[in-house]
Amino acid sequence: MNTADLGLPEEEAREAHPDKGGGGRRVGVPSTALFTDQYELTMLRAALQAGTADRRSVFEVFTRRLPGGRRYGVVAGTGRVLDAVENFRFDADVLGFLREQGIVDEATLGWLASYRFRGDIWGYPEGEVYFPGSPILRVEGSFAECVLLETVILSILNHDSAIAAAASRMAAAAGGRGLIEMGARRTHELAAVAASRAAYVGGFDTTSDLAAGFRYGIPTVGTSAHAFTLLHDSERDAFRAQIDSLGRGTTLLVDTFDVAEAVRTAVEIAGPELGAVRIDSGDLLLVAHRVRQQLDELGAVNTKIVVTSDLDEYAIASLAAAPVDAYGVGTQLVTGSGHPTCSMVYKIVARAASADPKAPLHPVAKKSLGGKTSIGGRKWAARRRDAEGYAEAEVVGTGPVPPELLDRQLLVELVKGGEIVAREPLDAVRDRHIAARAGLPMSAIQLSRGEPVIPTEYV
Numbered sequence: 001m002n003t004a005d006l007g008l009p010e011e012e013a014r015e016a017h018p019d020k021g022g023g024g025r026r027v028g029v030p031s032t033a034l035f036t037d038q039y040e041l042t043m044l045r046a047a048l049q050a051g052t053a054d055r056r057s058v059f060e061v062f063t064r065r066l067p068g069g070r071r072y073g074v075v076a077g078t079g080r081v082l083d084a085v086e087n088f089r090f091d092a093d094v095l096g097f098l099r100e101q102g103i104v105d106e107a108t109l110g111w112l113a114s115y116r117f118r119g120d121i122w123g124y125p126e127g128e129v130y131f132p133g134s135p136i137l138r139v140e141g142s143f144a145e146c147v148l149l150e151t152v153i154l155s156i157l158n159h160d161s162a163i164a165a166a167a168s169r170m171a172a173a174a175g176g177r178g179l180i181e182m183g184a185r186r187t188h189e190l191a192a193v194a195a196s197r198a199a200y201v202g203g204f205d206t207t208s209d210l211a212a213g214f215r216y217g218i219p220t221v222g223t224s225a226h227a228f229t230l231l232h233d234s235e236r237d238a239f240r241a242q243i244d245s246l247g248r249g250t251t252l253l254v255d256t257f258d259v260a261e262a263v264r265t266a267v268e269i270a271g272p273e274l275g276a277v278r279i280d281s282g283d284l285l286l287v288a289h290r291v292r293q294q295l296d297e298l299g300a301v302n303t304k305i306v307v308t309s310d311l312d313e314y315a316i317a318s319l320a321a322a323p324v325d326a327y328g329v330g331t332q333l334v335t336g337s338g339h340p341t342c343s344m345v346y347k348i349v350a351r352a353a354s355a356d357p358k359a360p361l362h363p364v365a366k367k368s369l370g371g372k373t374s375i376g377g378r379k380w381a382a383r384r385r386d387a388e389g390y391a392e393a394e395v396v397g398t399g400p401v402p403p404e405l406l407d408r409q410l411l412v413e414l415v416k417g418g419e420i421v422a423r424e425p426l427d428a429v430r431d432r433h434i435a436a437r438a439g440l441p442m443s444a445i446q447l448s449r450g451e452p453v454i455p456t457e458y459v
Contacts (some may be wrong), residue, residue, distance in 0.1 A: 016041035033094050033115075034083045036151040038103060044144050054355035058399035061123075061137035061346050062128075064371055065235035067165075067339035069449035074168050075136055077199040078126035080357060082420050084152045085117050113294060117145050122411045124381075126424075127201055131394045133456040135379040136344065138411065143351065150346040158194035159191065160198040166313070167202025168437060169337065170329060173317040174203075174446035178326030180221055182208040182308070183334030195334040196394050201429050204329075208288045215427055223251040223278060223306075227401035230367060235262055235355050238424045239269050251306060254291070255282065263291055267298040276304035276325070282308065286324050288349075292323035301355075311449055312337050324430030350378045359408065363398065375458065382408040383439075397459040 047053035066073055090098075090112040098104050104112070119141020129134050139146045139151065171179060181199040182190035196212030196411075206219045213220035226244055232238040239252055239262075248270045254262035254277045267273055277295070279287050284307050295303050304325035312332035319327075332338075347366075352359035363376030379397030382405035384393045395405060414422040437444065444453040 008128075010298075011214065026158040030087070030092050031089045032087045032152055033090050033092055033112075033148075034097070035084070035146065035155060040148050040150055041098070041108070042102050043147055044111075045141055046145075048108055048111060056352040056355065056357065056361065057141070057143040057348055058148070058350040058361060059139045059146050059346055060135045060349050060379060061139075061153060061344050062133055062135055062186070063342055063344045064373075065132050065343065066452055067342065069447065070169075070339070071444045071450060071453040072164060072168075072437070073130045073134075073201055074129045074131055074161055074164040075124045075126055075157075076164030076201045076429075077135075077156040077194070078123060078196065078414065079423065079429070080156045080160065081137070081153055082232045082414060082423060084156060084413065085121070085149060086420060087167065088115070088117060088149065088152070090434050097148060098353070111144070115145070115148070116418060117141065118414070120143055120413070121415035123414050124410050125412050125422075125429075125432060127429040127436060128245070128410065129433075129436045131257050131452050133375075133458070134394055135381050135396065135398055135411065138378070139346075140411070142355065147348075152345050154344055155241050156194075158341045160194055161344070162211050162340050163195045163198035163334065164202035164336035164433070166333055166339070167199040167204050168326075169313040169445070169447065170311075170316055170333065171203025171321070173447065174231065174327060175320060177181075177196065177324060178206070178306075179209065179326040180206050180306070180326060180458045181212075181330075182328045182331060183330035184209040186331040187334040192334065193382070197426070199333055200426060201433055203430070205326075205331075208328075213426060222453045224253055224282075226253065226256045229253065230257040231311075231372070236265050236269065238322065239266055247367060248273040251276040251278050251304075253278045253280065255279050255287075258295060259287060259291065260384075263294050263299070265453060267303070268298045269317075272299045272302070274300050274303045276306050277329075278306040280308045284315075284324075285319055286321070288322040296410055304327060317447055347374050349374070349376050366368070380434055381410045382406075382409065384440075384457075389439070391454050394456045395453050395459060402459070405406060 002444045086414055095113060096111055099109060112177060121138040121139050124130055148222045181196050183195060187195060192209055193211045193215060196207040196218055197208045197216050200218050206221045207223055210220055212218050229235055235257060242250055250265045254266060263277060266277060288305055305323060306326045307324050308328035311327055312331045316327055346363060350361040350363050352361055361378060365374040365376035376395040379396055379398055380401055383391050384395055386392045441453050
């Protein structure tokens, strides 16, 4: 791990990763059509038989509440949703499985064989913040083509938005210090790649996951583990081997045995040009202060300190006064720091009485007691701001948009007539989130439990 990879000298990191910000490499993926629940297909089968499958419909993704104590949510995974919609195809193998299992009849199989989503999708741009009731995504088309996308859309948005929200809180707590995502070994191997992407959206600088670097162009970093030190006959031999291989700018792990002795040995071998040291155990606040003092006394005043060891946003905040330059976060990040889902739902909110594209849409919503109520109607959303430019309310409506909110609307067109129209570099998404969070009241970044930082108003 070089100091350029800690999110510190950004220019060097960008030069080392020319794909960064360009969306990475497009990696071919198999059909996403079976990333779904069976009831989507049973509904399709019944609707085809009833003659209602082609009725124009509007579905919306929203959440009724934020996870306990969270002040805002973060929209993440939109780019992956677009890829999933594009790859939602029922090929011969998939159709063969559905036939063998008797999941649908032959008429439905025939319909699925030519399935392509040809509708429209609008949504909050990725990286934007959201609140209870925000219409995060709006999917429009025939009932049949829209209902099939429910599970895969929710799977992606619920996971990625949860990770991005945790990452955003950690980034706010870090106060500009470097953040390294290193949770690949703490979750499913494919979820780890998505988590790296979501963490980058939320404000992390680098990842240890090479698959995430390959697929999305996220800068990758890697140092060494205790195993590397224990492989050698002495800590000195291990440090010398690493420096001989990676140069003086590398990061040395100094808490395998005695931290003070390790720091002394590290600087003796690498000199004051040593890039960084990593601390992975103990009282991080105390040890970081002692290591910083020792490094300075040894003349290594520019050597950075990286800390790891089961960090979350609260631990990061507790180290605000410590001389730490970067944090490595794993388990708590890839599990959403206690909230691994956002409880987003995908509900039909309007439908026509026929397949006629000119037929008017009628609001629909289920009646339910308790906290599962829904509001019918095709919605728009806008964010009202106060005199100083900070958000003061999330305004959601189904009628005409008030003139004063016309330039504050949040939904953008993502898919038009089945064609994706809004792919964008991941760096643009990350920058958008930083700007969106900065536009919230200051209390948004408080870690204490509280209500959403702005209310949702329905008009």
